[in-house]
Amino acid sequence: MTEEKLYQLALQLVPGVGPRMARMLISHLGSASSIFKTPKGKLKKINGIGEKTAEALIQADFLKEAEKVLESCEKQGTEAIFFTDEAYPERLKHIYDAPLIIFKKGAGTLDTTKAVAIVGTRSATDYGREVTREIIQSLIPYNPLIVSGLAYGIDIEAHRAALDNALSTFGVMASGTDVIYPSVHKQTAHKMLEKGGLVTEYAPGTKPEASFFPARNRIIAGLAEAVIVVEAASRGGALITAEIANSYDREVLAIPGNLGNSFSEGCNKLIEQQKAHIYTSAESLASLLNWDLASSTKKKTATKPAALSEMASKIWDSLEKQPNGIHLDTLSWNTQIPIHQLASELLNLEFEGFVKSLPGKQFKLIR
Structure with missing residues (x-):
């Protein structure tokens, strides 16, 4: 049981915070735990967050409820998979109304080629x-x-x-x-x-x-x-x-x-x-x-430089999964890197000739 997993489960329990709002909050603040630890006044400055939602996000009761959910999952062999987790199915992740968390039970994988x-x-x-x-x-x-x-x-x-x-x-x-x-x-x-x-x-x-x-x-x-x-x-x-x-x-x-x-x-x-x-x-x-x-045609991929920073490496890995480009907000969500840091890192990668910016705040690797 990790602290971040508890906050992820708690985020889903907050009234008025659906998958899209949660995605936007994580893009701004970096993680589920940081959302709950952000002062109410700062939360209200985020576009779309009103008084009621900000008030709900500073309540601690959701963590207790989330702990019960996680305990139930562990007893039953059910895995709670958050949107940013590596195990979250790639196809599902890219639909506009994807669930914030899915609960999976069984030995199979959802991330199959076909x-x-x-x-x-x-x-x-x-x-x-x-x-x-x-x-x-x-x-x-x-x-x-x-x-x-x-x-x-x-x-x-x-x-x-x-x-x-x-x-x-x-x-x-x-x-x-x-x-x-x-x-x-x-x-x-x-x-x-x-x-x-x-x-x-x-x-x-x-x-x-x-x-x-x-x-x-x-x-x-x-x-x-x-x-x-x-x-x-x-x-x-x-x-x-x-x-x-x-x-x-x-x-x-x-x-x-x-x-x-x-x-x-x-x-x-x-x-x-x-x-x-x-x-x-x-x-x-x-x-x-x-x-x-x-089985017979393999996509050519750019080779990731060994000297990339940890943050740049995460960005590279996420861009590589979306060869046709990915929106800045989605990239922030997938990597859990706040937008202001992400924009700076993308600019560096663009200067180095690895990344190309596209219309509509889209980015892709140069292959």
Whole structure:
């Protein structure tokens, strides 16, 4: 149990401080612990921080609550991963509404080269279940992570098919990792821990609420390179996930269905509105995601100079993960370097010919 981890958990508990505000505060002040140790008057000078938020941030009660959460995590084998932690999934980190903290349980890793989300109706037909299994089996050569929501229907079929075919699979939950919902999926959830696991933004002990399910869909979309919708009615969680995935510039694919089948309406509509590709085969998916080139084509990277300072080295490592450029605020968040120090260090790296500044406060390595 580290002091900084307690402050990270406490930050999530503060009313009015969501992921975006927390990100902004850390960009200004450097760490979660420094936020709570900053005087109220100084906090109020930060853009967007009002009297109520500043008052809440100087309360010590959140640390006691955070300590209980961390103790629960340790007892249950659940890992609390903060946004700036190395273990935080890279894909998820770069969505605009990424959770401040995720709670992960299981032996698998979320930061895989290939990851596909498979979602659909809870009232899956025999055809939908069969197609789900066929998709999973055809993906075996590519060894992707399979992500879904542990719900009835297509979700649980995807998890079980992944287990049957020795693929890693993660269930994104709308509850704590110790509250399996629906409870009839406990056995499957426990099997998933061996090679994959469970992930949620909710602390241990949290019971599912209706509003949590749409929110967890953004994590399903954020963790994956592509979302495949197998069966969906004209409304439902699968379509919400598809909409979110499109907003994150993820690829969305849908299985077309019979015109008279109500659980094909959503898929057909996505295709009709050009919000999804038609899923035809694992090979076409691999081509769409450039998986067929991943093993044979290696990106050229600039060689990091050995003489860089510790701060410059952190900046370099973060820039290297974003070859097309990264915003100053995001870079500050990822490195936990306050913006005024970061700007100075970036200027030095630019003078030395290692970094290029782009329009809109974006920066990238020169390769």
